[in-house]
Amino acid sequence: MRVLLVEDDDSLGDAIVTGLRLEALAVDWAPTVADAEELLVATEYDVVCLDLALPDGDGLDLCRRMQVGALRRPKRLLMLTARDGVADRVAGLDAGADDYLVKPFKLAELAARIRALVRRDDQRGSVVEVADLRVDVAARRVTRRGEPIALTGREFAVLHYLAAHAGEAVSAERLLEHCWDANADDLTSSVKVILSRVRGKLGEPTLITTERGVGYRLDAL
Amino acid sequence: MRRSLRTQLVALGLAASVVPLLVLLLVVFGVEEEDESVRTGDGGVDVVADSGVSPWIPGAALVLSLASVGLVWLWAKRAVDPIEQMTSLTDDIQAGSLDRRLELDGAPTEIRELGASFDRMLDRLAASSSLERQLIEEASHDLRTPLAALAARLEVAGKRSDPDEIAADLDRCQADVDRLRSTLDLLLVSSRTRQSELEQVDNDLVAVVARVVERQLLLTPDVSIVVEAPLSLTIGVDGASVERAVANLVTNAVEHGGGAPVDIEVRTLNNAVELVVTDEGPGIDAERLPHIFDRYAGDHHGLGLALVKQVADVYGEVNAESPVDGRNGTRVTLRLRSTERFDERFGQERGRPASPNSRVE
Numbered sequence: 001m002r003v004l005l006v007e008d009d010d011s012l013g014d015a016i017v018t019g020l021r022l023e024a025l026a027v028d029w030a031p032t033v034a035d036a037e038e039l040l041v042a043t044e045y046d047v048v049c050l051d052l053a054l055p056d057g058d059g060l061d062l063c064r065r066m067q068v069g070a071l072r073r074p075k076r077l078l079m080l081t082a083r084d085g086v087a088d089r090v091a092g093l094d095a096g097a098d099d100y101l102v103k104p105f106k107l108a109e110l111a112a113r114i115r116a117l118v119r120r121d122d123q124r125g126s127v128v129e130v131a132d133l134r135v136d137v138a139a140r141r142v143t144r145r146g147e148p149i150a151l152t153g154r155e156f157a158v159l160h161y162l163a164a165h166a167g168e169a170v171s172a173e174r175l176l177e178h179c180w181d182a183n184a185d186d187l188t189s190s191v192k193v194i195l196s197r198v199r200g201k202l203g204e205p206t207l208i209t210t211e212r213g214v215g216y217r218l219d220a221l
Numbered sequence: 222m223r224r225s226l227r228t229q230l231v232a233l234g235l236a237a238s239v240v241p242l243l244v245l246l247l248v249v250f251g252v253e254e255e256d257e258s259v260r261t262g263d264g265g266v267d268v269v270a271d272s273g274v275s276p277w278i279p280g281a282a283l284v285l286s287l288a289s290v291g292l293v294w295l296w297a298k299r300a301v302d303p304i305e306q307m308t309s310l311t312d313d314i315q316a317g318s319l320d321r322r323l324e325l326d327g328a329p330t331e332i333r334e335l336g337a338s339f340d341r342m343l344d345r346l347a348a349s350s351s352l353e354r355q356l357i358e359e360a361s362h363d364l365r366t367p368l369a370a371l372a373a374r375l376e377v378a379g380k381r382s383d384p385d386e387i388a389a390d391l392d393r394c395q396a397d398v399d400r401l402r403s404t405l406d407l408l409l410v411s412s413r414t415r416q417s418e419l420e421q422v423d424n425d426l427v428a429v430v431a432r433v434v435e436r437q438l439l440l441t442p443d444v445s446i447v448v449e450a451p452l453s454l455t456i457g458v459d460g461a462s463v464e465r466a467v468a469n470l471v472t473n474a475v476e477h478g479g480g481a482p483v484d485i486e487v488r489t490l491n492n493a494v495e496l497v498v499t500d501e502g503p504g505i506d507a508e509r510l511p512h513i514f515d516r517y518a519g520d521h522h523g524l525g526l527a528l529v530k531q532v533a534d535v536y537g538e539v540n541a542e543s544p545v546d547g548r549n550g551t552r553v554t555l556r557l558r559s560t561e562r563f564d565e566r567f568g569q570e571r572g573r574p575a576s577p578n579s580r581v582e
Binding site: 009011012014015016018019022082083102103104105106107108 | 367368372373376380396397400
């Protein structure tokens with residue numbers, strides 16, 4: 001899942017990005033409103049985590065602009081803030097936020113809330129089952145025929161995205177947009193390479209089929 | 222036994238009005254009896270039918286007594302009622318919010334003044350409580366972000382297995398803790414300045430500088446600090462706040478000085494005391510220079526210098542220049558004016574450095 005973090009504090013931003021990447025999420029980080037807008041024009045994020053007090057503007061304004069303006073509207077919006085009054089929560093939710101988290105928070109909770117927000121759209125629980133394959137998103141665990149399969153963060157992200165859209169052909173561009181963050185420039189882990197590794201680890205019979213010119217599909221055979 | 226003011230006033234009032242009346246009656250009856258005996262002795266020349274007292278007298282006495290009881294009761298009520306009203310109002314205020322006031326406009330002057338004085342006290346209490354609430358809210362807001370960073374970093378470190386990565390995370394945790402500490406210092410000084418709780422006590426600025434330098438040298442023994450100061454220089458300031466400000470200036474100079482010696486000069490100039498801290502580091506960009514004392518300058522050092530500014534705003538001023546005399550470096554001048562006269566003492570040879578003006582390596 002592709003996440004945009006808008007947070008001006010260097011130390012907190014760096015810690016959150018590192019923590020969420022360890023949770024197999026693709027995270028981009030914008031320290032200012034201007035940086036966030038630049039990224040939002042180009043990419044459709046699954047979740048945007050937005051700090052309210054930013055050096056060059058108010059997070060609430062950015063939030064409202066995301067609802068109407070030229071920016072690509074993220075699927076879900078989570079507000080991170082140091083203000084915890086009821087009025088602040090109401091203002092945030094009214095401006096279009098789907099969820100609200102007050103600093104300081106547990107990274108585990110932030111990651112869980114992000115996953116919960118993503119699940120709101122795909123109508124599936126935190127465990128996706130396709131044939132004998134079981135993807136437990138919350139525990140970040142994959143099993144096939146009860147046997148655990150060890151996947152790297154990127155591999156898990158790709159499999160999770162395919163599982164969340166099981167039965168649907170997902171293009172390589174979509175996988176790139178949702179499972180790779182802007183800083184990922186390791187060419188060795190291109191979509192093709194990662195998919196062949198995932199296929200190899202899942203074993204036979206293969207559950208992921210390639211539809212030439214369309215994309216990849218995870219489906220029960 | 223404690224009696225109520227109302228009972229006491231009624232008793233006193235009755236005593237003041239009925240007792241003279243009774244005395245008057247006794248006197249009147251006594252005189253009449255004397256008159257009678259005199260007349261009897263005369264052989265009852267003009268024995269009068271209306272011998273004895275005029276019936277008007279007891280009647281008038283009764284009416285006067287009743288009237289005075291009534292008046293006394295009214296008098297006590299008028300004196301006690303505003304007090305009872307105040308009691309119930311203050312009880313209400315105590316139970317409710319500090320925003321309510323007595324506003325005893327209709328009451329007698331003395332009671333009104335008491336009420337007004339009470340209202341002024343409430344004004345002060347309300348102002349102080351709202352300032353306190355505001356400070357706590359700001360403090361919690363300002364502490365949340367560094368605390369969140371520390372918590373997140375610890376969580377990340379807990380998930381790592383590479384010892385190098387864990388060590389790097391711990392370094393960053395340390396930086397977050399330092400930032401929390403500077404935030405706390407700043408909040409403390411800022412709350413004290415805003416609540417006007419800074420004390421003006423005689424403090425030896427040179428001793429303050431010596432303590433700061435000693436601590437700094439423990440932390441960074443490789444950087445030399447050159448102090449030029451009189452033997453002592455007493456100034457009426459809040460010692461703890463000024464010491465924090467001086468410590469922040471020195472730490473800042475050492476951290477940004479690139480390992481070169483840091484120069485500290487304490488001097489008096491036009492009825493003020495100047496503390497000048499100069500480093501030979503790369504200096505500060507011209508566009509950043511006006512903002513280095515801003516609270517939200519962005520980096521962690523902004524907090525330390527913001528504290529200096531808070532203290533300077535109370536006692537004088539602070540300014541920074543960079544480059545210094547055409548060379549690389551930064552010079553920060555903290556000028557303190559005491560409300561009291563400061564007292565300067567030099568070493569035996571005036572102008573020549575004496576201890577603690579020693580060169581510390």
